[in-house]
Amino acid sequence: MKRLIIVSCLVLITLHTYAADKGIISGKIVEQIGALPVPAAVVSLYITGTQQPLITVPTDENGLFKISSLKHGSYSLKVSYVGFSPLVINDIILTEKEYEKRLGTLKLVADQTSLNEITINAEKPLIQYAADMMTYNVESSIQSEGSTASDILKNVPMVEVDLDGNASISGKRNTRIFIDGKPSDYMTSNIADLLSVLPSDAIEKIEVMTNPPAKYSGDGEGIINIVMKKNFKIGLGGNAGASVGLEGNTSVNTNASYKSKTYSINGGASYRYNIRKNTNENYRENFFSDTTFYYNNFNDNRDSGDGGNYRVNFDWDITKKQNLHVSTNYNNNVNNNKSGAYNHYLDEDLIESSLRNQNTTGERTGHTFVFDADYDIQTDTTGGKLSAGITYNDNNNFNGRLQNTTYTPANRSSRLQENRNGITNNGLSFKLDYDRPVFKKRDHIELGLMYNFRNNNNDQLIQSFDFNTGQYVVNENLSNQFLYKEDIFAGYATYNLRGKNWGAKAGLRAELTKVDFDLSSGESYTIDPYVSLFPSFSINRNFRKRYNIGASYSVRVNRPRENSLNPQVNNTDPLNINYGNPNLLPELTHQMDISFNVYGKLWSFIPKLAYSTRKAVIERYRFVDQTGVSETTFDNVGSNTEYSLFLIGNYRPHKTISTNANFSFSQAAYKSDRNSALNRKGKNLRGRIGLSMELPFKTAFEGNVNYYNNISAQGRNKGSITTWMGARKVFLKNKLNARISISDPFGRSSNSSINEGINFRSENFYTSNTSNVTLSLNYRFTKVSKTKPIPPPATKP
Secondary structure, three states, X not given: OHHHHHHHHHHHHHHHHHHHOOEEEEEEEEEOOOOOEOOOOEEEEEEOOOOOOOEEEEOXXXXXXXXXXXXXXXXXXXXXXXXXXXXXXXXXXXXXXXXXXXXXXXXXXXXXXXXXXXOOOOOOOOEEEOOOEEEEEHHHOOOXXXXXXXXXXXXXXXXXXXXXXXXXEOOOOOEEEEEOOEXXXXXXXXXXXXXXXXXXXXXXXXEEEOOOOXXXXXXXXXXXXXXXXXXXXXXEEXXXXXXXXXXXXXXXXXXXXXXXXXXXXXXXXXXXXXXXXXXXXXXXXXXXXOOEEEEEEEEEEEEEEXXXXXXXXXXXXXXXXXXXXXXXXXXXXXXXXXXXXXXXXXXXXXOEEEEEEEEEEEEEEEEEEEEEEEEEXXXXXXXXXXXXXXXXXXXXXXXXXEEEEEEEOOOOOOEEEEEEEEEEEEEEEEEEEEEEEXXXXXXXXXXXXXXXXXXXXXXXXXXXXXXXXXXXXXXXOOOEEEEEEEEEEEEEEEEEEEOOOEEEEEEEEEEEXXXXXXXXXXXXXXXXXXXXXXXXXXXXXXXXXXXXXXXXXXEEEEOOOHHHHOOOOEEEEOOEEEOOOOOOOOEEEEEEEEEEEEXXXXXXXXXEEEEEEEEOOEEEEEEEOOOOOEEEEEEEOOEEEEEEEEEEEEEEEEOOEEEEEEEEEEEEEEEOOOOHXXXXXXXXXXXXXXXXXXXXXXXXEEEEEEEEXXXXXXXXXXXXXEEEEEEEEEEOOOOEEEEEEEEOOOOOEEEEEXXXXXXXXXXXXXXXXXXEEEEEEEEEOOOOOOOXXXXXXXXXX
């Protein structure tokens, strides 16, 4: 009898457990325009009130999804796909009587055809991958508040940030930084300074484009596009925050927004103070037919600076079909520098013959103003849209240095030199874009025109102190003024073809370029206007519910800009001078890749093969004269061919844990017909591993490790490792956010490199004080709730 009772109880418990876990949620994802199914869309299911998804599944080739074995309760569901506005369905309730919810057909709105974006109340995935683009959703990172754009970029997969703050895409020699689809190098002459003051609070996402479409400028092998926030709650909201680090870095920031039914205005301000210390050791062997001698140089540098970013944006829905967006942005930076250099001269027996000491003090100031206006109008009921935009920028920089040089033994005269360098950069750009669905809204066509004008004035004054007269004397050989003007006229056309389980996109961009630059010494250079064509093509195919294969091809150009063309001599280090080359030719790149994407319920894996070939490669070229002075300039060093393998993946072992990684391996070869010393082959290796966790008590953790090395025409970087980790906790009903982050906890960031030519070989070792611990606090003075989309009616099975 007891056995019968026990067996009966076990059966009842099993039946109850089965009944409680038999919930089902299903539906179909299609495009709003054309009703085409969306395969491989990310469908995330959340238990109501939680921030981490319970389960994530992709849609199959017909756009269908089904989530089974669910317990009774309340859920919310989010659908996201690159190129479309995310969609959230709330209040999905499963009960014992109603254990299956068929949500029917859910429609995604394409970003390019929607003036009013859909807002959501659930977090996006941190990282999303597409055939030719990776999207990093900043709002989903614990660095979303109290950081800068430079901090964020250091944690973006496939992006490398060097020790000077310059960002690039892994495997891409020439990367351009865009802000809201517009090139930032038209806004400032120092992009690293701009990124160091742009607050993360104002950034929505970062798009990494390895094969940019025809809509974007043909310049650059890849594009990093920083997309600023534009959606805000109806009413008033905002936040304020501050951070402080052990290395002395501090920052404060604030943002505020107000939105009514027809217009919104938002603005923000941020301030940061940084201290940067670095050391550099360079050992150079100089060998000639009659002698060999050596230089061993040590440098210590301390740079302290502050800067601010101030911005105001205005959005006005003039009618349901018309929108006007106006924004202004102002940045300012002030930096003070002190450095000491100790240069040891060694003869061929490695005996020191003399010592040069050089102490340098410097100041760098800069400010940038940008005005931007965009007007959008829906031209018809089928989804056609016309956009017009204008951007004006004005940038001014000043760089002053005072160099005091002495020698031991004192058989050479001491030297006191003052360098004053003023740079102004302004520009104006117009654009006109039109896109429209065609053939019963199945396909899509995009057309556009653009004009860009740039004007750069670089005025360099070098003065040497005459100890006999007690006055400074202008050095006429080194003082000069460089004037640069550039006009680019462009037009593009793109056709996007969509089938049931496949898609293809072809585009062509044409650019007419005109460049003039002059020197105050009387030299004038006029480059005859030339037309460049930039075709692009991509195709992808989904099959068997979990696979996607894609291929893309594009032609890109690297135009020589003012920094590489300017022949003004920089003799900050008299043993290592550098200058530009006004005779440079544009560098042309053909690049293509093939990717194979595999998706599981808890993981995804994307292997990619890439090939690129470049002609008239622009790189720094170095040589040593008979006196031992190293001269570095830019040159078209030859051609380059590179084969690459990329491995990208993510895995979620638990609903609160997410991991991601990307690795790349490439074989590169340089070939030069003019200089056999530039014929070189080598391997590049890059990798990144990241981890994020949602912990109890509203706590989260993120961390990553990055490694990269690369070769150049005259040498290679041996490798550099950077690490970062951080933890965040929220208080006061998610209003107060506290974060502690640690960068490079295992030691200062360092980089070593080798550079060699016909008559020299140089080894360089560089370290920087990147090891730091930072505490950040951020307070939201209103809760920014998002608008709920209305769920579509369920369809009958």
